[in-house]
Amino acid sequence: MRRKFDDSQVDTRFREVWESLISVSLETAPVVTIEEAKELLGDEKRAAYVIPGYEYRQFSVDSAAFLARVSRNREDLDCDQLWSIGAHRDPTRLCVHFETIEALTQFSAVSRRLGYKPKDLLLALGMDFLSKFRVELETRNSE
Numbered sequence: 001m002r003r004k005f006d007d008s009q010v011d012t013r014f015r016e017v018w019e020s021l022i023s024v025s026l027e028t029a030p031v032v033t034i035e036e037a038k039e040l041l042g043d044e045k046r047a048a049y050v051i052p053g054y055e056y057r058q059f060s061v062d063s064a065a066f067l068a069r070v071s072r073n074r075e076d077l078d079c080d081q082l083w084s085i086g087a088h089r090d091p092t093r094l095c096v097h098f099e100t101i102e103a104l105t106q107f108s109a110v111s112r113r114l115g116y117k118p119k120d121l122l123l124a125l126g127m128d129f130l131s132k133f134r135v136e137l138e139t140r141n142s143e
Contacts, residue, residue: 021061026068026077029059040067040085049081058085096122 005013032040037056038047050056054069055077069081098104111118 022066022082023077023079025059025061025066026057026070026079029057029068032056032058032067037067037069041083046083094126 034050034052034056036058037050040058041047041050049069054071057068057070059066059068065085067083067085068079070077070079072078098107108118111121114121116124
């Protein structure tokens with residue numbers, strides 16, 4: 001069951017999460033361009049807040065992807081906008097669509113039978129493909 005917080009509890013909890021997780025990740029997060037930030041946000045309403053004069057940083061906390069709008073205040077970063085970005089907007093992720101639910105179900109069943117979580121098997125297959133492609137590309141470039 002979800003806990004219900006009053007405003008004071010919400011503020012306290014947010015401050016705890018901000019200090020222990022978000023601000024730590026934000027400090028080391030890579031800066032993205034304005035164009036990349038708009039693409040990550042997707043819809044025009046949110047993208048309207050992406051304006052010059054700020055840095056935009058992308059980071060993850062516990063597999064949840066975020067984009068932050070920050071400015072420098074002396075040595076510190078001031079964050080005045082923080083957006084959650086869906087997995088489909090995270091450029092480090094690849095979404096796989098199966099043609100049918102049956103195909104997805106079959107893939108998941110075979111993955112589990114082989115001892116893999118379906119998403120781990122997809123990642124392993126993708127990385128295996130990439131490593132083979134790199135070898136092929138390196139061979140072509142050396143000829």
